[in-house]
Amino acid sequence: MFISRRSASQSSAFVFAAEVPSSRKTSFLAAAAVAALMAAVPATRAADMLDPAKPEDALLLNRKMTCSLEDGQTVIHWWRGSMLSRVPGERDRVLFNVQGMNIRQCGSFVDPKRGPGFRSVSREVMLYLDPQTNEVLRRWKNPWTGEEVEVIHVANDPVNMRAPTFAFGADGKPAVFRGSFVKGKAWTSGEAPLWYDNPLAGDYQSYVGNNYHAMEMLNSFTDAKALLNPAVRTLPSVSISWARVSDWIPWMKMGGRTGIIVFNTVGMRVASLEDLSEPLRSELKANYPAYLVPPPLDDSRPNETSWTYIKKVVDSRRAAKGD
Numbered sequence: 001m002f003i004s005r006r007s008a009s010q011s012s013a014f015v016f017a018a019e020v021p022s023s024r025k026t027s028f029l030a031a032a033a034v035a036a037l038m039a040a041v042p043a044t045r046a047a048d049m050l051d052p053a054k055p056e057d058a059l060l061l062n063r064k065m066t067c068s069l070e071d072g073q074t075v076i077h078w079w080r081g082s083m084l085s086r087v088p089g090e091r092d093r094v095l096f097n098v099q100g101m102n103i104r105q106c107g108s109f110v111d112p113k114r115g116p117g118f119r120s121v122s123r124e125v126m127l128y129l130d131p132q133t134n135e136v137l138r139r140w141k142n143p144w145t146g147e148e149v150e151v152i153h154v155a156n157d158p159v160n161m162r163a164p165t166f167a168f169g170a171d172g173k174p175a176v177f178r179g180s181f182v183k184g185k186a187w188t189s190g191e192a193p194l195w196y197d198n199p200l201a202g203d204y205q206s207y208v209g210n211n212y213h214a215m216e217m218l219n220s221f222t223d224a225k226a227l228l229n230p231a232v233r234t235l236p237s238v239s240i241s242w243a244r245v246s247d248w249i250p251w252m253k254m255g256g257r258t259g260i261i262v263f264n265t266v267g268m269r270v271a272s273l274e275d276l277s278e279p280l281r282s283e284l285k286a287n288y289p290a291y292l293v294p295p296p297l298d299d300s301r302p303n304e305t306s307w308t309y310i311k312k313v314v315d316s317r318r319a320a321k322g323d
Helices: 032-039 041-045 055-066 224-228 280-287 306-321
Strands: 075-086 093-111 115-129 139-141 148-150 154-156 179-182 185-196 212-223 238-246 260-270
Touching: 055 093, 055 115, 055 224, 075 238, 093 260, 093 280, 115 280, 154 306, 185 224, 212 224
Parallel strands: none
Antiparallel strands: 075 093, 075 260, 093 115, 115 154, 139 148, 179 185, 185 212, 212 238, 238 260
């Protein structure tokens, strides 16, 4: 809801609940030369620190913040926080606590003109919890409509970078490290303003509205020495935050009621699934077994979003009922 929020195309930070749809397919290059290039970084640069001013090094810094310099190394980001409502004329309400995780891996690419590159592939789950007990909610009584509705948790698979990012862009511009260094710390920060056709709306959104509109705000923090050291191929510690402002979630069945929701969360990179908090860890093992591993590096499926996922759930249930 991080990446992989930031949209899934942003390479300089994690991805959370990425909502940028894409049908673009990219091919993974399993070239031995690429793997050799990435593996050679510590040996050739062991005495030096990475230089953010160099495009190839900036790419490596962005990759370390996103995943790992090791192809196929599983990296897990975890977050927790709250979801609040904001309706004109009334106090904000904490509707749910949330816990989520994104599991990912990266693969190397090479382009004869653009240089070395990488692409991240991931999938993610976020649970809506009772704000008092932190129990996983299955049903929820909407305080505005009085209707009891089924809670549909976030289960986005995949949440991938739409295309590889390289040391040089298609326009020839060099990669830059999208972050800062202060007092031994490094951080990246970014916003993803989202505006696209809502998959739950009709074919005339440019005439009558109903476009999906949201904003995601993403930040990640780590030790500068570890980030700049080319011998550290996977960062041992990364702190993260993710915030999001959007329209009502479809399963709330709010119709055209005025209001927005705000997510505010913090989290970190964890070493393994066993480091996830409860009830997220148990819920994953019981109900989301596919999410215990990242997608394959050559995954070319279009990205899933909360909206496309809910549409699939609703459509399948309508079909089962013969609606």
